[in-house]
Amino acid sequence: MTTAIKEHQDVYLQSFRQLEQRAKAPEWLARLRREAIESFMELGFPTTRNEEWKYTNAAPIARTVFEPAPAVAAAPAVEFMAKSPFAEMDCPRLVFVNGRLAADLSSLDSLAAEVKVMSLGKAIADGSSQVEEHLARYADCAANPFAALNTAFIEDGALIDIPKRLELAKPIYLLYVTLAGPKPTVTHPRNLILIGGESQATVIEGYLGFGDSAYLTNAVTEIAVGENSILEYVKLEGESATAFHTATVKIHQARNASAHATTVALGARLAREDTTAALDGEGGEATLNGIYVLTGEQHVDNHTTLDHARPHCASRELYKGILDGKSTGVFNGKIIVRPDAQKTDSKQSNKNLLLSEEATINTKPQLEIYADDVKCTHGATVGQIDAEALFYLRSRGIGQLEARSLLTAAFANDVLDKIKYSRLRERLKEAVFERLARSA
Amino acid sequence: MLLEIKNLRAKVGANEILKGINLAVGLGEVHAIMGPNGSGKSTLAQVLAGRDVYAVTEGEVTYAGKNLLEMAPEDRAREGVFMAFQYPVEIPGVSNTYFLRAALNAIRKHHGQEELDAMDFLALVRDKMKLLDMDESLMTRPVNEGFSGGEKKRNEIFQMAVLEPKLAILDETDSGLDIDALKIVARGVNAMRSKERSIIVVTHYQRLLNYIVPDFVHVLSNGRIVKSGSKDLALELEQKGYGWLEDAVNATA
Ligand SMILES: Nc1ncnc2c1ncn2[C@@H]1O[C@H](COP(=O)(O)OP(=O)(O)OP(=O)(O)O)[C@@H](O)[C@H]1O
Numbered sequence: 307m308t309t310a311i312k313e314h315q316d317v318y319l320q321s322f323r324q325l326e327q328r329a330k331a332p333e334w335l336a337r338l339r340r341e342a343i344e345s346f347m348e349l350g351f352p353t354t355r356n357e358e359w360k361y362t363n364a365a366p367i368a369r370t371v372f373e374p375a376p377a378v379a380a381a382p383a384v385e386f387m388a389k390s391p392f393a394e395m396d397c398p399r400l401v402f403v404n405g406r407l408a409a410d411l412s413s414l415d416s417l418a419a420e421v422k423v424m425s426l427g428k429a430i431a432d433g434s435s436q437v438e439e440h441l442a443r444y445a446d447c448a449a450n451p452f453a454a455l456n457t458a459f460i461e462d463g464a465l466i467d468i469p470k471r472l473e474l475a476k477p478i479y480l481l482y483v484t485l486a487g488p489k490p491t492v493t494h495p496r497n498l499i500l501i502g503g504e505s506q507a508t509v510i511e512g513y514l515g516f517g518d519s520a521y522l523t524n525a526v527t528e529i530a531v532g533e534n535s536i537l538e539y540v541k542l543e544g545e546s547a548t549a550f551h552t553a554t555v556k557i558h559q560a561r562n563a564s565a566h567a568t569t570v571a572l573g574a575r576l577a578r579e580d581t582t583a584a585l586d587g588e589g590g591e592a593t594l595n596g597i598y599v600l601t602g603e604q605h606v607d608n609h610t611t612l613d614h615a616r617p618h619c620a621s622r623e624l625y626k627g628i629l630d631g632k633s634t635g636v637f638n639g640k641i642i643v644r645p646d647a648q649k650t651d652s653k654q655s656n657k658n659l660l661l662s663e664e665a666t667i668n669t670k671p672q673l674e675i676y677a678d679d680v681k682c683t684h685g686a687t688v689g690q691i692d693a694e695a696l697f698y699l700r701s702r703g704i705g706q707l708e709a710r711s712l713l714t715a716a717f718a719n720d721v722l723d724k725i726k727y728s729r730l731r732e733r734l735k736e737a738v739f740e741r742l743a744r745s746a
Numbered sequence: 747m748l749l750e751i752k753n754l755r756a757k758v759g760a761n762e763i764l765k766g767i768n769l770a771v772g773l774g775e776v777h778a779i780m781g782p783n784g785s786g787k788s789t790l791a792q793v794l795a796g797r798d799v800y801a802v803t804e805g806e807v808t809y810a811g812k813n814l815l816e817m818a819p820e821d822r823a824r825e826g827v828f829m830a831f832q833y834p835v836e837i838p839g840v841s842n843t844y845f846l847r848a849a850l851n852a853i854r855k856h857h858g859q860e861e862l863d864a865m866d867f868l869a870l871v872r873d874k875m876k877l878l879d880m881d882e883s884l885m886t887r888p889v890n891e892g893f894s895g896g897e898k899k900r901n902e903i904f905q906m907a908v909l910e911p912k913l914a915i916l917d918e919t920d921s922g923l924d925i926d927a928l929k930i931v932a933r934g935v936n937a938m939r940s941k942e943r944s945i946i947v948v949t950h951y952q953r954l955l956n957y958i959v960p961d962f963v964h965v966l967s968n969g970r971i972v973k974s975g976s977k978d979l980a981l982e983l984e985q986k987g988y989g990w991l992e993d994a995v996n997a998t999a
C-alpha cells in the first residue's frame with residue numbers, strides 16, 4: 307500500500323509555475339524553490355502508513371484543493387486582533403494578513419536601530435546575504451513534504467536579525483491572520499530569526515484565523531541562536547475551527563546558547579506541529595514546552611525532537627494536553643543523542659487530562675541514543691479530573707462547571723507559568739481559561 | 747431543628763456503611779459525634795456534604811426545612827452547609843486565595859450580595875487569618891499543597907471562618923494536632939459559636955471536647971448511633987473505651 311497521496315499535487319505544481327513567472331527571484335532562491343517542489347512532488351502528502359504520520363490523517367488536507375490566499379483589505383483584522391491575547395501588546399510587531407505584510411497594522415516603534423525586523427520578501431529583494439546564508443539551512447525539505455511545500459512557495463514572511471551583544475528590552479511578535487474567504491485557501495508563512503552571539507531576545511509568533519471556510523496555514527520558522535545567546539520563543543496557534551495548520555519550527559543552537567520554547571495550540575480542526583531544538587554546540591540548553599487544548603473533533607499532533615549533537619547539553623521538555631469531546635491528540639517526543647553528545651542530560655514529560663470518555667491521546671517517547679555517558683528520562687501520564695478535588699471545590703460553593711474549568715486551567719498553568727514574559731503569560735492563561743469555559 | 751436525619755442508610759458498592767442514623771440538631775447547638783475507627787463518622791459527614799461515592803438507600807435529611815439529599819454539593823454549601831475534611835485535598839495550580847474568594851463570591855452571589863474584588867477580600871480575611879495564626883504565605887500557595895498536617899486543619903477552620911456557614915461539620919479537625927495547634931483550632935471554632943449556627947464535631951478523642959464543650963455527645967458504632975448523652979458521656983468513653991457499648995449493642999441485637 308502507498309504511503310503517499312498525490313492526487314492534487316498538480317494544483318501545487320501549477321501554482322508553483324505561476325509563482326515562478328510572477329515573482330522574480332535571485333538564482334539561489336529559484337534553485338531552492340525548484341528543489342523543494344521536486345521534493346514535494348516526490349514525497350506527496352503522507353498517509354497514516356508513514357510511521358511519522360501514524361496517528362494523523364493528512365488526507366483532508368491532501369484531498370482539498372487550496373488556492374493561494376488572495377490579498378484582502380487588512381482592516382477587518384484589527385477587530386480580531388483586539389480580542390486576541392495580542393491586544394494592546396506594546397511591542398514591535400509585524401502583522402501579516404493572508405500571508406502578506408500589512409504595514410498599517412505593523413509597528414516597529416521602540417525597536418533598537420541595530421535590529422532588523424522586516425518582510426522576508428523585501429530582504430530577499432534587497433539581496434541580503436544573511437538570508438541567502440541561512441534560509442532553508444535548518445528546516446529539512448527532503449523528508450517533510452509540508453516544509454518542502456513551504457520552501458517551494460517562499461515569497462513573504464518575517465526576517466528578524468539581531469546583531470551580537472544586544473539585549474532586547476521588549477519582545478518582538480509576528481502575527482499571521484487569515485481572513486478566510488468562500489473558497490479553501492493556503493498560505494505558506496516563512497520566518498527566519500537570527501540571533502547573534504551574546505544577545506537576548508523574546509520572539510512571539512501568533513496564528514489567528516477567522517471565517518467559516520477551510521484554509522491551510524503551512525508555516526516554517528527557522529531560528530539560529532548564536533553562541534551564548536538566550537532566546538525565549540512562544541507560539542500561539544489560535545486558528546479558526548475549520549482551519550488546517552501545519553508548522554515546522556526548527557531551533558538551531560550554537561555553543562552555550564539557551565532556548566526556551568513554548569507552543570500553545572488552541573485552535574484548528576487539524577494541526578501538526580513539528581518542533582525541533584538542535585543542540586549543535588557544547589553547553590547548550592533547550593526547553594520545549596507545550597500545551598494543547600482540544601474539543602469537538604479537533605486533532606493536534608505534536609512531533610518534537612531534541613537533537614543532541616554535542617557534549618554537555620541539557621534539555622527539558624514538558625507537554626500537557628487537555629482533551630474534551632471527541633478530540634484526538636498525539637505527542638511524539640524524539641530525543642536523539644548523537645555519538646559525540648556525551649554528558650547529555652535530557653528529561654521529557656507528557657501529561658494529559660481527558661475530560662471526556664471519547665477523547666483520545668497517543669503518546670510516545672522515541673529515544674535514539676548513540677552515546678554511552680548520558681542521562682535521559684521520559685514519562686507520560688493520562689488521567690481524568692480528580693474527583694476528590696472537584697468535590698472539595700464544590701463543597702465550598704463553587705459550581706460544578708467553574709470547578710472543572712478551575713482544575714483544568716490549573717493543570718495547564720505550570721506550563722504557562724514558565725513563560726518569562728509576564729504580560730503574555732497572563733494573557734495566555736486567560737485565553738486557555740476562556741477556551742475551557744467555552745467548551746465546558 | 748436545623749438538621750434532622752431520619753433512618754439514614756448509605757452504602758459504597760455493596761457495602762452498607764450507615765445503617766439507619768437518627769439525629770436532630772437544633773439551631774445554636776454543638777453536637778459531638780464519637781466512635782471507633784471505621785464506624786462511619788466520615789461517611790456521615792461526607793453524605794451530608796453531598797459526596798456522590800456514597801449511595802443513600804433509605805431515609806431522609808431535612809436541613810432548614812429543605813430536602814438536603816436532593817441538593818448538589820455546591821447548593822448545600824451556598825445554603826450554609828460546611829464540612830471540614832478529615833483529609834483536606836491538595837489542589838496544585840489553584841492558589842488558596844483565589845479558591846477561597848471564588849467560594850465566598852459564589853455564596854454571596856447566591857444570596858444576592860455583591861461579589862468582592864481581591865482588595866475587599868483581603869481586607870475581610872485579614873482578621874480571620876490572625877485568629878487562626880495563618881501565615882500570609884499560605885494564602886498565595888496552592889490549596890493545601892505542601893501544607894503540614896496542622897496547617898491543613900487550620901486552613902479548614904479558616905475557610906469556615908470566612909464562609910460563615912449555618913451548619914459546620916468538623917471531621918476530626920483535632921487529629922494530628924499538637925496541643926498549641928489544637929488550642930488555636932478550638933479558639934477558631936469557639937469564635938464561631940453562635941445562636942445562629944450549629945456545629946457537629948466529629949472526633950476520636952475527648953481531649954478536643956475540653957476546649958470545644960459540646961451540648962450533646964453521640965456515639966456512632968457500626969453505622970448506628972448507639973448512645974447519646976451530655977458532655978459527660980465523652981468522659982465515660984475516655985475511661986471505658988468503646989468496647990462496653992459495642993458489647994451492649996451486640997447483646998441486644
Ligand atoms: N469510598 C469508600 N470506598 C470503600 N469503602 C469505604 C469508603 N469510604 C468508607 N469506606 C468504609 O466504610 C467504613 C466507614 O468508614 P468511615 O471513613 O466513614 O469511618 P470513620 O468512622 O470516619 O473512621 P475513622 O475514625 O478512621 O476516620 C470503613 O470500613 C471504610 O473502609
Ligand SMILES: [Mg+2]
Nearest residue numbers: 787788832918
Ligand atoms: Mg473518619
